[in-house]
Amino acid sequence: MYPELIARPRRLRSSASIREMLREVYLRPADLMYPLFIVPGWGIKKPIPSLAGQFHLSPDMAAEAAAEVFALGVKSVLLFGLPEKKDPVGASGADPEGPVQTAIQAIKKAVPEIVVATDVCLCEYTDHGHCGLLNGHYVDNDATLPHLAGQALSHARAGADMVAPSDMMDGRVGAIRSLLDSEGFCRLPIMSYSVKYAGAFYGPFRDAAGSAPQFGDRRSYQMDPARRREARLEVSLDLAEGADIVMVKPAGLYLDIIRDVREHCDAPLAAYQVSGEYAMLMCAVEAGLISERAGALETLSSIKRAGADIIITYLAPKAAQWLREDF
Numbered sequence: 519m520y521p522e523l524i525a526r527p528r529r530l531r532s533s534a535s536i537r538e539m540l541r542e543v544y545l546r547p548a549d550l551m552y553p554l555f556i557v558p559g560w561g562i563k564k565p566i567p568s569l570a571g572q573f574h575l576s577p578d579m580a581a582e583a584a585a586e587v588f589a590l591g592v593k594s595v596l597l598f599g600l601p602e603k604k605d606p607v608g609a610s611g612a613d614p615e616g617p618v619q620t621a622i623q624a625i626k627k628a629v630p631e632i633v634v635a636t637d638v639c640l641c642e643y644t645d646h647g648h649c650g651l652l653n654g655h656y657v658d659n660d661a662t663l664p665h666l667a668g669q670a671l672s673h674a675r676a677g678a679d680m681v682a683p684s685d686m687m688d689g690r691v692g693a694i695r696s697l698l699d700s701e702g703f704c705r706l707p708i709m710s711y712s713v714k715y716a717g718a719f720y721g722p723f724r725d726a727a728g729s730a731p732q733f734g735d736r737r738s739y740q741m742d743p744a745r746r747r748e749a750r751l752e753v754s755l756d757l758a759e760g761a762d763i764v765m766v767k768p769a770g771l772y773l774d775i776i777r778d779v780r781e782h783c784d785a786p787l788a789a790y791q792v793s794g795e796y797a798m799l800m801c802a803v804e805a806g807l808i809s810e811r812a813g814a815l816e817t818l819s820s821i822k823r824a825g826a827d828i829i830i831t832y833l834a835p836k837a838a839q840w841l842r843e844d845f
């Protein structure tokens with residue numbers, strides 16, 4: 519009846535087996551990195567109101583959480599700290615007895631094989647909540663660099679496996695690399711938040727980490743969401759300064775950028791499914807509008823399809839469990 523209809527893509531969609539045979543994108547638990555929020559103390563596991571299903575954990579409980587995700591096949595965690603004290607330069611971020619430094623040791627003791635990455639930034643540790651030192655209301659780039667490097671070094675000394683600067687100061691990868699190298703940590707990789715956009719989707723995280731800026735916003739250092747080509751520049755600079763892994767953040771709203779970066783360089787690429795992306799999904803799930811399992815796995819495989827190798831996600835434990843059940 520319709521002799522001209524020769525190509526019928528539906529021929530290859532007719533059964534679960536043929537669909538499985540032809541899949542191009544696979545998610546594995548090892549693709550996922552799980553963020554943990556560390557508070558000082560002992561025995562603390564307190565639900566975070568802005569991030570349903572996530573917890574404020576003391577170092578001992580972080581070690582338990584790390585052991586649980588590792589048992590599910592997730593090979594890495596990313597640590598954020600909530601310090602006891604804040605000041606204008608974020609000095610507590612480099613405290614050898616700070617929550618992150620203590621948690622690194624507790625996690626490595628409990629699960630030596632897990633990759634412990636640490637977020638390196640000042641916003642959780644400064645009393646003004648900006649990611650760098652202030653000069654009036656301006657965030658001073660070059661004055662911030664030694665403080666970031668010092669924080670990274672304290673993580674290295676505590677036994678971190680990877681440091682991940684997220685502040686968006688120019689030159690911070692180079693500054694961290696040279697301090698680490700001069701202190702004997704030339705083998706420690708840097709995962710740089712190379713392409714980090716200033717957007718509205720970090721709100722739940724800032725509540726969770728107590729890191730919202732006390733005035734203004736982060737648009738003088740994070741990237742303008744309406745610019746695309748600048749992503750390649752940021753990645754080139756970070757690689758030239760010694761970054762080992764580059765990152766795009768947020769992930770789901772920036773799939774075009776993930777693809778651009780994937781095609782621009784051969785470095786391993788991470789993408790951060792940020793708190794606002796997670797919160798949107800969880801609210802829709804809560805309202806009965808989207809299936810949690812199907813919706814979550816679809817967001818993650820889209821990020822992988824765009825070109826990410828590693829996905830940093832609050833969904834890591836659940837997704838790892840689902841992926842194991844699927845096999």
Ligand code: PBG
Binds near residue numbers: 639719721723729792
């Ligand atoms: C610290 C940092 C932030 C996030 C990761 N590292 C917050 C920010 O830039 O304000 C956001 C992560 C998320 O929203 O899940 N600079």
